[in-house]
Amino acid sequence: VEGTIAAIMPYGAFVSFEDGNVGLLHATQVSSKRVGDIAEVVSLGDRIKAMVLKVNREQRRISLSTKAIEPAPGDMVYRPQRVYNKADEMAEAYRNNHQIKDKGLKSARHHWRREWLH
Numbered sequence: 195v196e197g198t199i200a201a202i203m204p205y206g207a208f209v210s211f212e213d214g215n216v217g218l219l220h221a222t223q224v225s226s227k228r229v230g231d232i233a234e235v236v237s238l239g240d241r242i243k244a245m246v247l248k249v250n251r252e253q254r255r256i257s258l259s260t261k262a263i264e265p266a267p268g269d270m271v272y273r274p275q276r277v278y279n280k281a282d283e284m285a286e287a288y289r290n291n292h293q294i295k296d297k298g299l300k301s302a303r304h305h306w307r308r309e310w311l312h
Contacts (some may be wrong), residue, residue, distance in 0.1 A: 195259070200241045202233050209242065209258055217256030219244060226261050243283075 197217065198207035202275065206220040207247055219242070221232045232304065244258040 195245050195246055197234050197258075199242065202236065202238065204232075207232055209237050209244065217244070217246070217258045219258040219260060223247070223257075223259035223261050226264065227308060230284055264306060 195211065195217075198217060199207050200210040201208040203206045204221075206223075209217045209219055211217070217289050219232075219236075221229055224232055224235050242260060243263060244260045245262040246256060247259050247262070248257040249255070250257075
């Protein structure tokens with residue numbers, strides 16, 4: 195899911211969605227690396243992608259994780275395609291945020307990746 199950081203607390207960040215719902219990105223679910231202060235990783239208004247871990251309809255709580263969708267240590271060795279896909283997503287998000295046009299590099303990356311993986 196995609197959402198916007200609406201509030202930052204010592205224990206995590208609240209993420210608001212376009213449909214009006216709000217989820218909690220707990221500090222332990224931000225990264226596989228140790229995060230001392232969540233404000234060092236996210237800022238108010240940041241757009242993020244996260245995985246929904248749990249939904250409690252009775253208490254109207256949504257638990258989120260960005261750690262679950264980031265490449266894990268060892269992925270480059272055991273699952274390189276996941277690392278490349280994540281890198282492509284990050285590059286695309288950067289280009290979109292900064293209005294940068296892709297100058298044909300995508301096809302070159304794909305060609306190199308295909309040769310390297312086979």
